Amino acid sequence: xxVRTRFAxxxxxxxxxxxxRTALYAYLFAKKNNGVFVLRIEDTDxxxxxxxxxxxxxxxxxxxxxNWDEGPDVGGDYGPYIQSERKDMYLPYAKQxxxxxKAYYCFCTKEELDERxxxxxxxxxxxxYDKHCLHLSKEEVERRLAAGEPYVIRQNIPEHGEAGFDDVxxxxxxxDCSELDDNVLIKADGMPTYxxxxxxxxxxxxxxxxMRGNEYLSSTPKYxxxxxxxxxxxxxxxxxxxxxxxxxxxxxxxxxxxxxEDLLAQGYxxxxxxxxxxxxxxxxxxxxxxxxREELTEAFSIEGLSKSPAIFDETKLRWMxxxxxxxxxxxxxxxxxxxxxxxxxxxxxxxxxxxxxxQPRTEVFTDITAMVDFLxxxxxxxxxxxxxxxxxxxxxxxxxxxxxxxxPKLAALPEWNEExxxxxxxxxxxxxxxxxGTLLWPIRIAMSGRTVTPGGAIEIAALLGREESMxxxxxxxxxxxx
Numbered sequence: 127x128x129v130r131t132r133f134a135x136x137x138x139x140x141x142x143x144x145x146x147r148t149a150l151y152a153y154l155f156a157k158k159n160n161g162v163f164v165l166r167i168e169d170t171d172x173x174x175x176x177x178x179x180x181x182x183x184x185x186x187x188x189x190x191x192x193n194w195d196e197g198p199d200v201g202g203d204y205g206p207y208i209q210s211e212r213k214d215m216y217l218p219y220a221k222q223x224x225x226x227x228k229a230y231y232c233f234c235t236k237e238e239l240d241e242r243x244x245x246x247x248x249x250x251x252x253x254x255y256d257k258h259c260l261h262l263s264k265e266e267v268e269r270r271l272a273a274g275e276p277y278v279i280r281q282n283i284p285e286h287g288e289a290g291f292d293d294v295x296x297x298x299x300x301x302d303c304s305e306l307d308d309n310v311l312i313k314a315d316g317m318p319t320y321x322x323x324x325x326x327x328x329x330x331x332x333x334x335x336x337m338r339g340n341e342y343l344s345s346t347p348k349y350x351x352x353x354x355x356x357x358x359x360x361x362x363x364x365x366x367x368x369x370x371x372x373x374x375x376x377x378x379x380x381x382x383x384x385x386x387e388d389l390l391a392q393g394y395x396x397x398x399x400x401x402x403x404x405x406x407x408x409x410x411x412x413x414x415x416x417x418x419r420e421e422l423t424e425a426f427s428i429e430g431l432s433k434s435p436a437i438f439d440e441t442k443l444r445w446m447x448x449x450x451x452x453x454x455x456x457x458x459x460x461x462x463x464x465x466x467x468x469x470x471x472x473x474x475x476x477x478x479x480x481x482x483x484x485q486p487r488t489e490v491f492t493d494i495t496a497m498v499d500f501l502x503x504x505x506x507x508x509x510x511x512x513x514x515x516x517x518x519x520x521x522x523x524x525x526x527x528x529x530x531x532x533x534p535k536l537a538a539l540p541e542w543n544e545e546x547x548x549x550x551x552x553x554x555x556x557x558x559x560x561x562x563g564t565l566l567w568p569i570r571i572a573m574s575g576r577t578v579t580p581g582g583a584i585e586i587a588a589l590l591g592r593e594e595s596m597x598x599x600x601x602x603x604x605x606x607x608x
Contacts, residue, residue, distance in 0.1 A: 129161030130334045133187075133194075134168045134324065137179035140385040141186035143377055143438060144339060144369045147403045151366065152337045153192045154404075154426040164331060165197030167208040170323050180208075186386050189396045191419055196331075204331040209323050216318040219326050219356075220279045220311050228355035229311055231267050232259040232280045255280065255308045279312040281322075281348065289347035294364045294428055296340070301347045309348060321345055325352045333361055340365040364428060369406055370435045377438050384440075393491030394443070395462070398450040402443045407436035416449070448489040456481040459488075466494040471502035475589045479544065483581035500574045501589060504598055508575030510605060515577075518563030525568035526606040532565070533599050542592040547584045572602025 131152040135145055156163040165187070167180055184199065196202030206212050223229035232255075239255075246253040260282060262270075271277070283289075283306045290300035311322035318326070328336060343365050353360045369377045377383045384392065389399050401417055409432070410417075410425040417425065451459065460477045467473045467480065484494060513525040520528075532554065539546055555565045570583040573595060579586065587595045 127334060128332075129156055129159040130164060130332050131156045131161065131337060132164040132166050132328070132331065132333050133192075134166040134327070134338075135183050136168050136171060136174065136320075137183065138171075138174045138176050139179055139379065140182050140387050141190075142379050142385045143383070143403060143406075146186070146190060146386045146400075147369060147406060148337055148339065148366060149187060149192050150190070150400060150404060151364075151408070151426070151431070152335075153194075154423055155335060155337065155428065156195075157423045158426050161334075162195045163192075164202070164204070164333070165194035165207065166327060166331070167198055168320060168324065168327075169208060169210045170317050170320050182387070189390065190386065190400050191396070192400075209318070209327065212323075212327070213317060215330070216323060216326055217312060217316065220318075220322065223281070223311070223352075223355055224279065226355065228282050228352075229279050230260045230282055231262075231271065231277045232310075233262075233270055233275050233277050234258060235276075257282075257308060260308075276314045278310045278314055280308040281311050281352065283308050283348065283351065289351050291346050291350045291360070291363055293343070293346075294362065295367070295431055295433055296343065296365060299343065299347070301344075306348055321348065322352070325349050328361060329353070329356070329358050335362045335364060337364045337366060340367055364431070367407055367432055367435045370437050372437065383438075389443075393466070393493065394447050395450050398447040399443070401450075402446050406438055407432045415446070444489050451485060451488050451491075454485070456485070459485045463488070463491055463494055466491050467498070470495050470498050472498055472589070475501065476544075479581070479585050479589055483585050487580050497580050500576055500579065501586070504573075504601075505575045506601060508571070512571045512575070512577055513568060513606065515563070515567050518567040519561060520564055520567045522606055524564065525571070526603065528560075528565060528568045529572065529599060529603045529606065532569070533596070533603060536587075536599070537592075537596055539592075542588075542595075544584060544588040547587050551584060568602070569599065573598045 133145075133149040133152050135141070135149075141149075153163045155161070165183075167183070169180075180198070187194070194200065196204065196207065198205075198207040220229060224231065234255075242256065243253040259280070284303045287303050288300045289303050289306065290298060292298050309321050310319050312318055327333075346363060346365075350360060371377045371381070371383055375381070379385055386399065390396060400419075401415075401422075404417065404422055404426075405415065408426070409430045411430055414425070451462075454462070456478065459481045463481070463484065464473065464477075467475075467477075472480070480498075484497060487497060488494060510522050514521045535554070536547075536550070539550060551565060551569075552562070554560075555562050558565075566583040570579065570586060571577070573583065573586050573590060581589070590598070
C-alpha cells in the first residue's frame, strides 16, 4: 500500500499555525513512508470564500518548504483538486445513498426548521432534525422533485446502535447513534457540504491516512457511517490535539494570534517557524531541538505525537529564531536583513560591518529598526549625562577635552575606513596613556546619542562616513562647551 496523505484547507484566509502544523505532519508522514502528499482545496462553503486565499495557501506552504506531489496547480491522477471543480461528482454518490436508504431528500424550508429549532430550545432541548422527510412516500418525493421544489439530501443516521472509529492518538471512540443528527450531504445549491465532500474526495483520491484537527472528532462517526454505507475501506484517522495560546484558549486568528505569514512579516525565518511548529505537539524521542528538513523527515513518526494540547510559546519561538539567525552566513544574514536596512534608511552603509555588529544581536529581523535608527538620524537632544561613565572614567569635562584634541586629528586622516580609524585611535590612546574606553566613549556618545549601540565608536564612524561623523562629533563638542 502506498501511503497517501492530504492537506485540505478552506480558502478563507491566510495559513494559520494550526493549519501549517497539520500540513507539515501530513507531509512528513508521507515523505517518511515514501508516499504521496496531496493538496486539496475545500471550497464548498462559497459564502466564506476569500478572494486570493488560494494563492496565499500556495505561497505559505511553499515558503514553509512543504511541496505537494498532487494538487490544483501541479495536477495528478485524481483531479480536479478543487472541490468546486468536482461539483458534478458528488450528487451521483448522494443519489446512490438515497437508493440504498442511507440518505433521503428533505424539502423542509429554512422557516420550518427555524420554527422547530425554536420549539426545541423552548423545551430546553438541543435541536435535532426529526427525520420528517424520511417518511415521505416515494411518489410524494418524485412529485416534489418534478415540481422543482428546493431540496437538500440528508444522511439517514441509524436511530439505534453505535457508530465508532479507531484513532491513532485518541484510541477507540464510540458514539450512540441516537446522539447524531441527520446532517446535510447535498445543499440546496447543489454543492456538497464539507462533511460529505471530504469523505468522497478522500476515498476517490485514495487517501490512506487522514490527519486533521481534533475538532473533527465529533463528526468522524458520521463519516464512518458513510464509508460503511458505500462499502469502502476506511482511512487511518490521526486527529491532532489543538495548538493552544495558553492553558485555556486555542490559538486563533480571530483573537489576534499571528498566522504563518504574520510571523514572516515580523521578521521570523520560515525555517525556524517550521522547526518550532514541528515540536508543538510532537517529540522526536530525544532532546534534539534543531532539525533540517531532511532530519525532520527521518525523525518523524506518529508515535511521537502528543496526546495533550500543546502551547505555542512565542518566547521559545523567538529564541529558536535567534539561534537560526546566528547560524546564517554573513551573506545570508544581509540577504534577509536588507529590506529592513533599506526601510531604516541605512541600506547604503557597509553591509559587512552591519552584519558583523547586528547579527549577534538580532532575534527577529524587525529588531533591526530600533537598533539602527540612530545611524539614520541622530537625536540631537540627547542628555549630557550620557557622557558620564564610571567604567570609562569619563564625565562631560573629560569628554570635552578628548573631543577638542581628537576631532582635528580625525578630520586630517588621509583615509576613512574601519582599519584606518582603528589604527589611529588605538595609537592615540597608547600615546596619551589613555584607557581605550576614555577615548572611545565620548566619540560613541557624540555619534550615536546612546550608551548602548550595536558596534562601538570605530564601527559607527566607519558606517557614518567622514562627513556625517565629523558633523556629529562637532555637534557633541558644541553641546559640551555650552
